[in-house]
Amino acid sequence: MLELIKKDLLVNSKALLRLAAVGGMTVILFSRMEQGIAFIVVWSMMIPYIYLPTSCYTEELNKGLAFCRSLPIPASAIVWSKFAGAVLVTLGSGVYVLLLAGLSGYLGWLKLDPSFPLWAAVTTPWVAVFIIHGLFLLLFFSYGYKQAQSITTMLPLLFLLPLTFPESTKAKLSSYFATLFRGRPDLRSVLALLLAVAFGIDVLLTWRASKVFEAKDVA
Amino acid sequence: MKDETLALEIRGLTKDYGDFVLKDVSFSLPHGYIMGFIGQNGAGKSTTIKCIMNLVHPDRGSVRVFGLDALRNEEEAKQLVGYVGEEQPFYDEFTAAQTARFVARFYSQWDEGLFKGLCRKYGISLDKKVKSLSKGTRVKFALSLALAHRPKLLILDEPMSGLDPVARHEVLQELLDVIQDENRSVFFSTHIVDDLERVADYVGLIHRGTLLFSREKDEVLSNWKRITLPAELASRLKPYVFWTEGALESISPRNTPGLSQKGRIVTVVDRFTDLVRDFPGFTALSGVEVENLGLVDIMLITAKGSSTWPDLRPPVRPAS
Numbered sequence: 087m088l089e090l091i092k093k094d095l096l097v098n099s100k101a102l103l104r105l106a107a108v109g110g111m112t113v114i115l116f117s118r119m120e121q122g123i124a125f126i127v128v129w130s131m132m133i134p135y136i137y138l139p140t141s142c143y144t145e146e147l148n149k150g151l152a153f154c155r156s157l158p159i160p161a162s163a164i165v166w167s168k169f170a171g172a173v174l175v176t177l178g179s180g181v182y183v184l185l186l187a188g189l190s191g192y193l194g195w196l197k198l199d200p201s202f203p204l205w206a207a208v209t210t211p212w213v214a215v216f217i218i219h220g221l222f223l224l225l226f227f228s229y230g231y232k233q234a235q236s237i238t239t240m241l242p243l244l245f246l247l248p249l250t251f252p253e254s255t256k257a258k259l260s261s262y263f264a265t266l267f268r269g270r271p272d273l274r275s276v277l278a279l280l281l282a283v284a285f286g287i288d289v290l291l292t293w294r295a296s297k298v299f300e301a302k303d304v305a
Numbered sequence: 306m307k308d309e310t311l312a313l314e315i316r317g318l319t320k321d322y323g324d325f326v327l328k329d330v331s332f333s334l335p336h337g338y339i340m341g342f343i344g345q346n347g348a349g350k351s352t353t354i355k356c357i358m359n360l361v362h363p364d365r366g367s368v369r370v371f372g373l374d375a376l377r378n379e380e381e382a383k384q385l386v387g388y389v390g391e392e393q394p395f396y397d398e399f400t401a402a403q404t405a406r407f408v409a410r411f412y413s414q415w416d417e418g419l420f421k422g423l424c425r426k427y428g429i430s431l432d433k434k435v436k437s438l439s440k441g442t443r444v445k446f447a448l449s450l451a452l453a454h455r456p457k458l459l460i461l462d463e464p465m466s467g468l469d470p471v472a473r474h475e476v477l478q479e480l481l482d483v484i485q486d487e488n489r490s491v492f493f494s495t496h497i498v499d500d501l502e503r504v505a506d507y508v509g510l511i512h513r514g515t516l517l518f519s520r521e522k523d524e525v526l527s528n529w530k531r532i533t534l535p536a537e538l539a540s541r542l543k544p545y546v547f548w549t550e551g552a553l554e555s556i557s558p559r560n561t562p563g564l565s566q567k568g569r570i571v572t573v574v575d576r577f578t579d580l581v582r583d584f585p586g587f588t589a590l591s592g593v594e595v596e597n598l599g600l601v602d603i604m605l606i607t608a609k610g611s612s613t614w615p616d617l618r619p620p621v622r623p624a625s
Contacts, residue, residue: 149394
């Protein structure tokens with residue numbers, strides 16, 4: 087498993103470094119803006135969001151799945167290594183973005199909103215990242231890169247769907263969520279709950295992907 | 306020293322793709338022998354090999370590698386197998402050395418010294434990226450990787466397809482050296498039947514998803530013969546015939562004295578030793594000609610032939 091994760095990180099190291107460089111520059115340069123924290127949110131999501139499809143694309147381009155399956159490697163290890171690599175990159179990008187934000191704060195550029203702390207800015211997008219990763223893995227190991235990419239690219243658009251709802255429905259939804267979260271002690275526990283649920287969904291979808299891949303012909 | 310263990314045992318292997326069906330393929334290969342697996346494109350050679358490697362999941366049947374169920378104990382079985390496919394899918398961004406390091410981790414018997422020795426012999430620069438290797442070198446690199454864990458069974462799936470004639474010749478020379486090691490069993494699928502004929506102990510011929518035979522090569526070559534004979538004798542051959550060439554050809558008495566107005570027929574038998582045993586003196590009969598067939602001929606005949614018994618009546622001669 088570790089060898090597979092290492093292989094993925096090495097094969098995709100250039101793409102990962104490019105992402106980190108662009109993300110780093112963006113976070114630092116735009117942190118002076120009034121809503122500079124938005125770039126921290128975006129890049130905490132973008133690096134892992136782009137990494138997994140890139141890694142799967144490289145796999146498909148090099149026929150890596152057939153290569154790995156011709157070696158004594160269980161099919162499930164290939165799937166779980168993708169999952170683990172993606173989690174590692176998600177955590178790593180969080181630390182990286184936190185460091186950049188720290189640097190920007192040290193320079194006096196980044197202005198923080200006390201109601202939305204830095205750790206929340208970094209971890210909130212992971213709720214979407216975990217769900218999208220799980221779905222991507224399931225689609226990739228079931229149907230290949232193209233289908234997985236086209237579906238998961240469109241997925242974030244679903245989050246815009248409530249904007250099209252009638253005003254009365256929007257009000258009802260707001261009131262429902264307000265009631266739902268009213269009993270919660272703080273942002274930390276709400277976020278922890280959401281992250282746990284999203285991570286659970288990621289694990290479940292990856293488990294399903296491994297079952298699909300075990301039964302799939304790769305050549 | 307060869308032993309009696311079966312290196313490979315396939316029973317009832319079946320895979321249905323809808324437009325192509327691999328039908329109930331069964332054969333075995335004793336340890337220390339070489340089996341050539343031949344057949345035209347699309348006959349089912351690669352599908353069989355991919356089923357053996359569990360890259361393709363068979364609908365039915367079993368695959369045993371040195372007694373191990375290769376489908377259930379896949380990782381253990383693959384430790385015993387070196388595999389070179391018709392394509393060599395490597396990570397292009399990796400150097401040859403990085404690829405080897407990656408592969409080595411998965412084999413308990415990996416021999417780094419042997420691997421480096423093979424790379425030196427084949428002229429492979431380990432610091433080059435895999436994508437910069439020529440096609441021929443890529444095949445040699447794949448072969449080095451497949452051999453470096455000292456596999457007891459080597460499976461080669463048309464590794465030379467797509468190579469130019471020079472690269473093909475080079476790779477073939479290396480392959481012939483490798484596959485003649487008596488401590489190793491080799492299952493070798495190829496189009497280059499001439500070379501296979503030199504080294505194979507067993508031959509399997511697959512046609513349209515059906516294994517036509519899997520036998521010792523010498524047995525195949527002594528049983529498959531092309532026989533030209535007078536048409537009136539042809540009915541005696543019926544149980545031994547695999548194929549008969551087209552319609553009857555009439556011959557001129559001037560060209561073949563002794564046959565008068567009778568027709569001659571060209572036929573291929575696949576049970577010649579039985580024929581000779583059942584009809585002693587058959588080959589000495591007037592007008593009977595027996596011709597040896599090579600594996601190429603047999604493959605061509607199965608590709609175009611049919612096993613249906615043709616109309617053996619002499620041709621109707623036009624009224625003069």
